[in-house]
Amino acid sequence: MRVVRTVQELRAACEAARAGGQTVGFVPTMGALHAGHLALVDRARSECGWTVVSIFVNPTQFGPHEDLASYPRPIEDDLRACEDAGVDLVFHPDPAEMYPRPPATSVHVSGLTDRMEGAVRPGHFDGVCLVVTKLLNAVGACRAYFGRKDAQQLAVVARMVADLDMPVEIVPCETVREPDGLALSSRNAYLSPEDRRRAPVLYEALSEVRERIEAGEREAARAIEAGLKVLHGEEVDYLDVVDPDTFEPVELVERAVVVCGAVRLGGTRLIDNVTAIGGKGRR
Amino acid sequence: MRVVRTVQELRAACEAARAGGQTVGFVPTMGALHAGHLALVDRARSECGWTVVSIFVNPTQFGPHEDLASYPRPIEDDLRACEDAGVDLVFHPDPAEMYPRPPATSVHVSGLTDRMEGAVRPGHFDGVCLVVTKLLNAVGACRAYFGRKDAQQLAVVARMVADLDMPVEIVPCETVREPDGLALSSRNAYLSPEDRRRAPVLYEALSEVRERIEAGEREAARAIEAGLKVLHGEEVDYLDVVDPDTFEPVELVERAVVVCGAVRLGGTRLIDNVTAIGGKGRR
Numbered sequence: 056m057r058v059v060r061t062v063q064e065l066r067a068a069c070e071a072a073r074a075g076g077q078t079v080g081f082v083p084t085m086g087a088l089h090a091g092h093l094a095l096v097d098r099a100r101s102e103c104g105w106t107v108v109s110i111f112v113n114p115t116q117f118g119p120h121e122d123l124a125s126y127p128r129p130i131e132d133d134l135r136a137c138e139d140a141g142v143d144l145v146f147h148p149d150p151a152e153m154y155p156r157p158p159a160t161s162v163h164v165s166g167l168t169d170r171m172e173g174a175v176r177p178g179h180f181d182g183v184c185l186v187v188t189k190l191l192n193a194v195g196a197c198r199a200y201f202g203r204k205d206a207q208q209l210a211v212v213a214r215m216v217a218d219l220d221m222p223v224e225i226v227p228c229e230t231v232r233e234p235d236g237l238a239l240s241s242r243n244a245y246l247s248p249e250d251r252r253r254a255p256v257l258y259e260a261l262s263e264v265r266e267r268i269e270a271g272e273r274e275a276a277r278a279i280e281a282g283l284k285v286l287h288g289e290e291v292d293y294l295d296v297v298d299p300d301t302f303e304p305v306e307l308v309e310r311a312v313v314v315c316g317a318v319r320l321g322g323t324r325l326i327d328n329v330t331a332i333g334g335k336g337r338r
Numbered sequence: 339m340r341v342v343r344t345v346q347e348l349r350a351a352c353e354a355a356r357a358g359g360q361t362v363g364f365v366p367t368m369g370a371l372h373a374g375h376l377a378l379v380d381r382a383r384s385e386c387g388w389t390v391v392s393i394f395v396n397p398t399q400f401g402p403h404e405d406l407a408s409y410p411r412p413i414e415d416d417l418r419a420c421e422d423a424g425v426d427l428v429f430h431p432d433p434a435e436m437y438p439r440p441p442a443t444s445v446h447v448s449g450l451t452d453r454m455e456g457a458v459r460p461g462h463f464d465g466v467c468l469v470v471t472k473l474l475n476a477v478g479a480c481r482a483y484f485g486r487k488d489a490q491q492l493a494v495v496a497r498m499v500a501d502l503d504m505p506v507e508i509v510p511c512e513t514v515r516e517p518d519g520l521a522l523s524s525r526n527a528y529l530s531p532e533d534r535r536r537a538p539v540l541y542e543a544l545s546e547v548r549e550r551i552e553a554g555e556r557e558a559a560r561a562i563e564a565g566l567k568v569l570h571g572e573e574v575d576y577l578d579v580v581d582p583d584t585f586e587p588v589e590l591v592e593r594a595v596v597v598c599g600a601v602r603l604g605g606t607r608l609i610d611n612v613t614a615i616g617g618k619g620r621r
Contacts, residue, residue: 062503066503066505158501159447159448159449159450159497159501160445160446160447160448160467160497160498160501160502161445161446161448162443162444162445162502163443163444163446164442164443165442165443165444166442167442184443185502188502188503189501189502189503190503192502192503192504192505193503193505195505214442214443215443218441218442218443218472219443219445219468219471219472219475220345220349220471220472220473220475220476221475222349222475222476222478
């Protein structure tokens with residue numbers, strides 16, 4: 056496994072792989088790798104001849120009061136995990152390599168970013184779009200792998216890639232969960248033992264909403280109400296039933312929807328989502 | 339020469355050319371081709387094994403009261419000119435092919451777009467950035483050729499490509515002029531015979547500013563004043579001396595600057611620019 060720190064080396068290595076006839080698979084990460092990331096790597100390796108992982112805690116997607124400074128950066132563990140997983144190339148740049156000067160260029164996806172994470176974290180998706188565009192342009196990947204845990208991010212990236220005719224296939228991958236249902240996330244490491252015990256409540260609430268919908272509940276508000284009962288006493292950022300294409304709230308559930316939630320446990324913010332098949336989709 | 343109308347065909351043809359070891363040169367145009375465009379094609383052919391020209395009057399870069407509907411579209415002449423010039427592939431999409439739905443994604447370059455064309459034509463550069471990004475992504479060109487006549491556009495595109503790590507070299511090409519100095523432009527066709535006779539006055543004014551600067555004038559305002567005298571009686575949008583990197587106005591000329599102007603003759607808007615070497619650069 057090779058580790059490179061500059062865009063130029065990344066580009067040259069990926070060009071050489073493509074020139075050698077390899078299909079290039081790309082897994083962008085912020086490091087602190089867990090089994091969810093490694094599932095993306097496995098999927099990439101099963102579909103592509105050559106797999107690149109980027110490890111970069113991207114400052115432009117953090118708000119001024121967010122956890123940029125404290126975000127975990129266990130780079131030695133991460134490199135070992137990539138090596139063990141059979142990654143071919145790791146790109147691990149410094150911020151100054153990715154942003155040698157303040158970028159004048161912004162990439163914005165409207166509509167999809169108005170709610171939920173976009174509303175709670177202003178500027179977050181612009182930061183995601185910028186870094187994903189830069190990485191995809193440098194890697195020239197055939198396929199890029201994103202986890203469904205960040206469902207809104209996945210939708211934003213997919214829309215950006217389609218709108219801009221980027222030559223890459225975005226591959227969504229299922230969320231990996233702990234045995235108790237908690238979605239894997241690098242931020243789970245922040246949880247105190249007590250908060251960690253309570254953390255599965257988010258997935259329980261999402262599952263409650265899904266069950267209501269799949270049992271025939273058509274009014275999203277009533278299904279959400281049942282989910283909020285599960286979250287009673289927790290600090291809820293949002294619990295929404297949204298359209299999988301537009302991420303706009305759904306009032307009457309008539310097909311597949313995404314049930315999305317965000318809660319704060321102690322100082323830690325957790326997000327998760329599940330798909331629920333409502334209306335005629337159930338038949 | 340092959341002509342394709344869809345992004346899919348464009349992408350496949352360019353991929354095949356690259357896979358065959360060709361260097362792909364790309365000349366994006368809005369058609370109504372003149373000797374300036376053909377100079378871009380000649381440069382592309384001299385540097386690349388395979389040359390693509392796009393002919394697309396991009397609606398997103400026109401303002402609501404601009405000349406989108408009347409912009410000349412002599413496609414038969416354009417295709418003949420491309421064939422004669424040795425172009426390998428022409429991409430000539432319909433607007434619905436480029437924009438199958440209203441794009442949710444925007445690409446914006448800040449700062450560089452604040453003045454001159456950006457101020458006179460709100461949204462113009464966002465439209466340019468969007469279509470250039472889409473075309474570059476679909477073509478996967480090694481080099482893309484832009485004329486210096488649209489100096490601000492060239493600077494905006496170059497900045498976007500750098501900020502987004504796009505894998506393409508932007509090649510600036512000198513402005514081609516009529517014998518009387520008028521910069522070639524598809525919009526020159528709009529000029530009445532009388533306006534056409536007056537049209538070289540823009541280049542004369544720019545040249546006057548350049549001469550003052552290159553004769554040692556350091557105060558941009560005084561050089562511009564001399565240029566405005568040449569334009570006396572004309573409808574001037576702007577006559578500015580700007581920094582070649584930031585396109586911000588220069589007050590004291592101490593190195594190379596760009597002298598940019600825009601005038602309206604009858605209903606036709608003409609832009610042009612020249613580089614002037616001031617200050618220590620003259621030595």
